[in-house]
Amino acid sequence: MSTEERAPLLSTRQGLPVANSSSTVQDHPIFLRVCHSPWPWVSQSCLVYLRGLIFCYLTGLAGMLLRYKFHHEYPHNEGKPNWHIFFEFASMAYLLFWFYHLITFCWSFTHLFFPDVDEDDNSWESVLLCKMSPPLQTPKSRKRLYFSIFYTISHVFVFMNTLIYWCILVPKGYGHLPKGKEGEPVSDSTWKDFWGHGWFEPFCILNLYLATSLIALFEIFVLNSIKRQVPVPAHVIATVFFLSAYLGWAAFGKWFTGLYPFFWMDPEIMKKTEYIASYVAGFLCLGPAVFAFMYGLIGMRENMTQKDDGDKKQPAHNRSLLDE
Template structure:
């Protein structure tokens, strides 16, 4: 802590509360709560190992998914189509989140106190990998809380839209018999072994893009961090809605730029009525608050269960304390 106004995020979570100028204690910031699981069976060493395995898996998976997306292109499709796809953006957001989570958890456990006078490249790298230092007036906690929310809500939306809407409409990138022809967005069969009847690679990529990412989000929310429910709620919802609208603008730009929309319901060639297209877009945006409510409920469930059965170090905050993610 520096001059009573700064609190380092690199020290242990146990037994520390951060004083505010008025003497009221605030809860541990979100950066520290990311580095501590709420369950006694997941200590910090285990948590770092799990985060490392997740990051390695996602990193190895990335070029495989890129190859799959390039392989699934129709003749004449631009490779740039990939950057406009919601699944691509979702995966990148999750990968960046788990990169930060591993780096912060690792340095928080093994290098909690770095010598500020040491200017070697190793120390400089560790300093960059460490959780950010937090001042009382900084909004970094809110920005990361919003990023945490967006990256996980996007994963839920991505999976829901694909299996509940895109595939039933016949536009899912499911494995299919390529000898029978059909466009790149034709749905493969889920019956008679159609999904797993064309090798392991395509089903593996489909399940990772539109399934395992949502399961990973659930795993992270329920088991791997002690981040509290988002405050203020309305600001997170506004941020989610805004970013979903930004994506719709990005997708529309992609349609103009490469001539192919990432979703069929954004393509006037498939949706002839403008009102219907606006309805699809509105439904897409509404999914943001809906899955935010799901995430908020899951965090609340985890908090309640962790208070009863979790690690003693994750006990509730002192009386009069305030939410660490609040702005």
């Protein structure tokens, strides 16, 4: 494994490497930026431990969420496979988010503790470490774009899951929280009854529909130094494409299980096709809007972690965003 790929990120004062026969400043690969925090007070070892804790938390939480789905949300199917769970948007968002943290933990771990892996060694340890290491970056490789899109999609889905739940499902009465009768406010006794059945159900709901977005914010602001995604059109198109793919997956889930993931997909509830079309359009438009929100958060973090004004005064033609 190339030692250059494992080297720490250069500081702003050191500058970035210059390509041969070119005056263009080269940027660090996104695979390295995900292994480095933008904050000097977060050391490499601390970053690995933080990623390990988050990954273990998400892994343990996944088992609790499955139990909640099988035994609490769908009690009538207790003891039987309920494939509807795997067609829910929340499940897809959580799976992508978990997979992202699995990858980034493996990359950060090997980048710190095993920076030089012998690729010619066929022992299982070396093979495993090579698989866990950040990929090599070549000039014509599109891996950086693919991972940037994956990074974007995994976080956009999580943010959308939170927005859809708290801004649409809960106000419409399709969330898991108590609701009043015929527009009346929820009584105190109803809330006490909801929280009075133990901590497990509220814990799962708050984690699935809120805590994951808080972790995503922590990831963007603290755990990586990934720059704003470019090219922007490619990321917007990819976001809409994957949201459209989910709608197809949801339609297949309706055929397979007989249940719709969202109430606005059900013709019996919406009554008119125009209403369903408007919700579908809103769902697809929400993706680029959340991407813009995420793009702004990354820009905010970049401005907050700027080490000096040198980069700000650097001519635009000397800055390269090829890796993001």
